[in-house]
Amino acid sequence: MLKPLYFLLFSVALLSGCASMQSNQSSLYDQLGGQSVIEDITKNLLDIVYADERIAFLFEDTDRAALHETIVDQVCMETGGPCTYEGLDMVEAHSGMEIKYSEFDAFVEDFILAMEASNVPFRLQNQVLAIFAPMRDDISYQ
Ligand code: HEM
Numbered sequence: 290m291l292k293p294l295y296f297l298l299f300s301v302a303l304l305s306g307c308a309s310m311q312s313n314q315s316s317l318y319d320q321l322g323g324q325s326v327i328e329d330i331t332k333n334l335l336d337i338v339y340a341d342e343r344i345a346f347l348f349e350d351t352d353r354a355a356l357h358e359t360i361v362d363q364v365c366m367e368t369g370g371p372c373t374y375e376g377l378d379m380v381e382a383h384s385g386m387e388i389k390y391s392e393f394d395a396f397v398e399d400f401i402l403a404m405e406a407s408n409v410p411f412r413l414q415n416q417v418l419a420i421f422a423p424m425r426d427d428i429s430y431q
Contacts, residue, residue, distance in 0.1 A: 316369030317416050324365065326407055331360045333403035343395040347386055367420050383428040393429035397422065 321327065335357055339345050348356075365372035376382065397418065404414045 318368040318370030330403050330407045333406040337399040344392050388429040390429050
């Protein structure tokens, strides 16, 4: 009589164990929703950045399609996805642009808006920002 109940409880315990193991082990890339979500975030990011008068001028001579591809690859790789970023390292890519701290911060604000628009949960937004925020001192100046 009690056996089905024990079986049910055992199954629930096993399933929730698996679920928590999975969330501990799955990469940030998977938690974000994989390639299609990263493509979507990047599209939103460039839409917002190109319309942001605080920083759009910095992108005037940039090939937008190529930039989209390199940012997707970089975010994919840095979040543990199956991509290899083959672009310039971040210091090289941004050298000579004399990006101000305020411009870096504007870009990060736009990144947050892009993740919001792609429905990325706040907790995951913070994990993505934690990867890129340390670049502030490498690529921007007062
Ligand atoms: C969160 C930090 C950032 C990340 C992850 C990032 C990522 C990238 C990547 C992957 C590239 C392409 C590199 C290549 O061509 O191989 C790039 C280029 C570029 N980035 Fe960033 N970037 C960041 C911050 C910024 C900021 C703050 C600005 C300006 C406000 C900026 C402006 C540019 C521009 C204009 C290019 C194109 C350079 C060119 O045309 O050759 N980036 N960035």
